[in-house]
Structures are given as structure tokens and as C-alpha cells.
Amino acid sequence: MRTPSNAPTATFGLEPAGYRKLLEQFMHAQRILVYSGAGMSADSGLPTYRGAGEHLWTGDVLERVSTLTGYARDPAFAIDWYVEQSHRLLAARPHEGHKALVELERYWDVTHVTQNVDVLLEEAGCADVVHLHGRFDRLKCLQCRWTGNATNADDLRRPCPNCGGKLRPAIVWMGEMPGEEDVNRAGNAAKSAGLVLVVGTPAEMYPGAAVVETAHRAGVPVCVINPEWCENLHYAQWQLFGGARTVLPVLVRDAIARRQAEGQPLPWFLRWLPSWAK
Numbered sequence: 343m344r345t346p347s348n349a350p351t352a353t354f355g356l357e358p359a360g361y362r363k364l365l366e367q368f369m370h371a372q373r374i375l376v377y378s379g380a381g382m383s384a385d386s387g388l389p390t391y392r393g394a395g396e397h398l399w400t401g402d403v404l405e406r407v408s409t410l411t412g413y414a415r416d417p418a419f420a421i422d423w424y425v426e427q428s429h430r431l432l433a434a435r436p437h438e439g440h441k442a443l444v445e446l447e448r449y450w451d452v453t454h455v456t457q458n459v460d461v462l463l464e465e466a467g468c469a470d471v472v473h474l475h476g477r478f479d480r481l482k483c484l485q486c487r488w489t490g491n492a493t494n495a496d497d498l499r500r501p502c503p504n505c506g507g508k509l510r511p512a513i514v515w516m517g518e519m520p521g522e523e524d525v526n527r528a529g530n531a532a533k534s535a536g537l538v539l540v541v542g543t544p545a546e547m548y549p550g551a552a553v554v555e556t557a558h559r560a561g562v563p564v565c566v567i568n569p570e571w572c573e574n575l576h577y578a579q580w581q582l583f584g585g586a587r588t589v590l591p592v593l594v595r596d597a598i599a600r601r602q603a604e605g606q607p608l609p610w611f612l613r614w615l616p617s618w619a620k
């Protein structure tokens with residue numbers, strides 16, 4: 343594992359010249375794709391799938407709650423587990439990193455693509471969020487095509503309002519694919535972005551990892567924000583070492599300051615005017 347530089351002038355392990363180049367890239371970008379994973383939510387106290395700290399999946403729980411066969415075999419166990427998780431997710435609050443991303447939206451056209459099933463980005467005020475792995479607060483029926491919102495954690499225990507069948511969370515389980523519309527929205531955001539921020543994930547899991555790779559292949563610069571070096575994202579132009587809660591407020595503040603120092607770009611209909619008329 344590569345260790346962060348200890349140079350006193352470094353910003354989250356990045357030398358000053360590299361950090362300046364990153365802020366420069368913000369200036370060139372009109373659209374930013376923020377691809378977030380478990381590390382983003384971990385800073386709000388939610389357990390991660392793996393890595394340091396508490397694990398969400400232990401023993402055979404993974405198979406019992408995140409596969410169709412496991413859920414069908416013992417729905418009572420899985421439903422109890424999800425209700426307990428829902429209480430934790432409902433109690434979690436957005437942190438300073440989420441709030442920094444809302445601030446970013448005031449200056450850039452931002453699309454969020456997240457692996458997280460919580461809705462902390464929306465709760466903070468983020469406008470355009472694609473949930474590649476679904477949302478814990480959406481339910482769907484195992485028997486019919488009914489889908490709807492959960493208004494509280496226990497809604498999963500109720501029968502389907504349409505057919506009376508058993509409900510399941512609208513989360514993408516193992517062996518399932520994300521919705522086609524979500525994949526397309528993520529792919530379009532990747533290709534049209536001027537900068538990708540990968541936050542709190544090594545982006546190893548497919549098809550999510552393909553979103554970052556699509557952007558990279560389209561020539562979009564990639565910046566990773568994660569406490570550890572992500573070998574899988576070795577092609578990224580920048581890797582900032584730190585948690586989302588620590589890095590994002592500083593990075594967004596500096597990017598906005600850089601933009602304000604340059605002045606706002608002229609609206610398109612004024613750009614053709616000769617300089618003496620501006």
C-alpha cells in the first residue's frame with residue numbers, strides 16, 4: 343500500500359503542484375460526476391460492507407438477506423434484519439462531506455452516482471442522485487409489479503397493497519442487475535463530465551466500477567478521495583488520502599475560492615462581444 347506523503351505542505355498527501363492542477367480542473371469542468379460508496383456513509387456512522395470498523399454482513403447473513411433464494415427461504419429473518427437496519431439508516435444524519443457536495447451544486451452541474459442504499463445525499467439537499475444499488479426506503483412486491491415508498495421501517499412487514507403478497511426492499515441483491523434507466527443515466531453522466539470525484543470506495547464492484555472506467559476512457563480526469571490507496575483506480579490523476587467528511591469540505595471550499603478568484607465566466611451570449619464592449 344502506498345502511504346501518504348508527510349510533507350508539511352501536502353494537502354491530503356498531494357503535493358502543492360498536484361493540488362493546484364486539481365483545482366484548475368474544477369475550473370475547466372462544467373459538469374462533475376460524484377461516484378460515492380460505503381466510506382461516504384461510514385462517516386455518518388453507518389457500517390460498511392467490508393474494511394475497518396463494523397461489518398454489515400457477517401456469517402451467512404449475506405446469503406440470507408441479499409439473495410432471492412435466501413429471502414424466500416426465511417422471509418421473517420430477512421425482514422427483521424432489514425427493519426433493524428432501516429432504524430439505523432433513518433437515525434443517520436448527513437455529515438460535513440454531504441453538505442459540501444450540496445455547496446458544490448451551487449457552482450457546478452453535479453450528478454451523483456452512489457452505491458449506497460441510504461438517502462443521506464438527498465437528505466442533505468443533493469438534487470440529482472442515481473442509486474445504482476437501489477434505496478432502502480423503496481419497497482417492491484415479490485409477487486406482482488407493485489413498487490412504492492416505505493414511510494417507516496416496519497412497512498416491510500405489511501402485505502403488498504396491490505395483491506397481498508410479500509414485500510422486499512428495492513435493493514439490488516447479489517446476482518441482480520441495477521435498473522437499465524439508472525445504468526444509462528450513470529453512463530451518460532460519466533461521458534459528459536469534466537471531472538469525476540470517486541468518494542469512499544475503491545470502485546471495484548461491477549457494474550458500478552464500469553461507470554468510473556467509462557469516464558476515464560472518455561478522457562475525463564478522475565480524483566479519488568479515500569483513506570487508503572486504491573490500486574484498482576491507479577489510472578486516476580489524483581488520489582487524496584482522507585475520509586469524505588474531512589476532505590470534501592476543504593476541497594470544495596478551495597475549488598469555489600479558485601473559481602471566485604477567476605471571476606464567473608461570461609454568459610454565452612456575451613462571449614462574442616469585442617473585449618472593449620464587455
Ligand SMILES: [Zn+2]
Pocket residue numbers: 483484485486487488502503504505506507
Ligand atoms: Zn403485489
